[in-house]
Amino acid sequence: MRTGPSFFYRPSVAILLGVLLVVLTVVGLASWRYHTHIQVLEKESVLLQRLASQRAGQHDAHLTALAAVVQTTADQRGHELFQDVAHSILNFYPSIDAIELVTQPDAAELPTGVGAVDPEIQAWIQEQAWTGNEHMKLLVHPTHPGHYLLIKRNPNLDALGYALMLDIDAARLLGNGEALWSKPDVTLRLSLPDGTPFLGAATDAPTTLHFSKALSSTTQPLLLETGLQLKWDDLLPLWPTLGMALLVGVAYAGVCLAWRQRRRVNAAVEQARISGLESRLAHASRVNALGEMASGLTHELTQPLTAILAQSQAGRRLLSKGDTERLAKSLDETVIQAQRASAILEHFRHWSRPQRLPTTSFDLRDALHNVQSLLRQEAQNQQVHIILNVPATPLLVKADAIEMEQVLFNLLRNAMDALQQITGDRLITITASEQGNQVRVDVADNGPGVPAQLRGELFTPFVTGKEGGTGLGLALSQRLVERVGGELLLQETAGKGAVFSILLASQPATSEPSE
Structure with missing residues (x-):
């Protein structure tokens, strides 16, 4: 600075x-x-x-x-x-x-x-x-x-x-x-x-x-x-002129050196301050996201655990009756539900890792499906209908998959929170498409929209329109998207609702994952 x-x-x-x-x-x-x-x-x-x-x-x-x-x-x-x-x-x-x-x-x-x-x-x-x-x-x-x-x-x-x-x-x-x-x-x-x-x-x-x-x-x-x-x-006697020019040159050089030294000191202080803020922002936002994830994770694990419990109890009854054929089907269903719970926990474990993973080329559709799965139960409880529109072909981007899931999770949770302020149908539409050399994801809701006084500072840390919000989710999301060369934007809407757009550089289908 x-x-x-x-x-x-x-x-x-x-x-x-x-x-x-x-x-x-x-x-x-x-x-x-x-x-x-x-x-x-x-x-x-x-x-x-x-x-x-x-x-x-x-x-x-x-x-x-x-x-x-x-x-x-x-x-x-x-x-x-x-x-x-x-x-x-x-x-x-x-x-x-x-x-x-x-x-x-x-x-x-x-x-x-x-x-x-x-x-x-x-x-x-x-x-x-x-x-x-x-x-x-x-x-x-x-x-x-x-x-x-x-x-x-x-x-x-x-x-x-x-x-x-x-x-x-x-x-x-x-x-x-x-x-x-x-x-x-x-x-x-x-x-x-x-x-x-x-x-x-x-x-x-x-x-x-x-x-x-x-x-x-x-x-x-x-x-x-x-x-x-x-x-x-008469106008410029040699020695007085040389003396004056030398004096001014030395004084100017001294000012330049002093100003450069002051700039270095101030830049070091400012960089240290920014680094501290970034560390605090990243930590606070991740903790906040983990807290929000815990709620969705609880709802998401309830279903497979309940199914496992029900199938286990049914298996005991079938075993006592000697019905091995139906017992095998019950055990297969128990395995499927256990694998589903394991997959959910695996996503959670990667999400909570503090270090940044190497960027690789991955299909952004998978991240969208994962986030939708994480929030499905919570969306049902809040009577929010999530519509996911994705193309049949892969949407390859080069980024950290877990970080992109975190960005999408933040956008969907914000949209769900905004919809709590309205009555009637609550709708979130996620549209993903490839436009030229970019992959675009639009997250639109039919809520009250972003207040005009917050639009200019919406991505500034600690600025929030939610009661009890930290104002860190959008700031960190924008930072994660920009770190891979993308953009996170708030689109102007003529009617109600808000539309957040993620723009990422698309990758050729033949590109190899690289760090």
């Missing part, structure tokens, strides 16, 4: 499940490391976006301060104060690469500022500063990759004929010293609001960008995007 999941007892299935468990563990480890890397990336990306937004806000403050300086120094030669302030800004804010005071394209005055402004784009900067009515322009630097230009105009500066320009290094705007952003599998991309990238080429970005958010700046709403390309080494 198994007490746990059956897969623990099949080595191939257990190994397959162990491999599957290790694979799931490896997949789980890879998934956990993947999500861990993504969480770290998103956390650092949020911090970077906040830092870049703060620095972008500082650029707005610088432009406002420089505009005020230009307005107060517009009439002073050389704009010395403007340059002093611009130098201070460059010294303290490394993300700003150059500051320039842009003049109108047709102005006689040249642009002035600090930082490395490429002379080749001066005319382009002037054109962009004075094209359109926008007071703030955000442009990609045409000659410095990774730089963008922030150009500001306002009514006061327009009146003076000036605009302000900041050349901003986007890499320094984002740079915060974190080692994460220096890894080759991590990509940073910064784009203009219209989607034009200028830091981190589009081809360098991973297929999936895990973070995308614009800077919190009204004048510089640059789109910050970050991504991570993970390799197998």
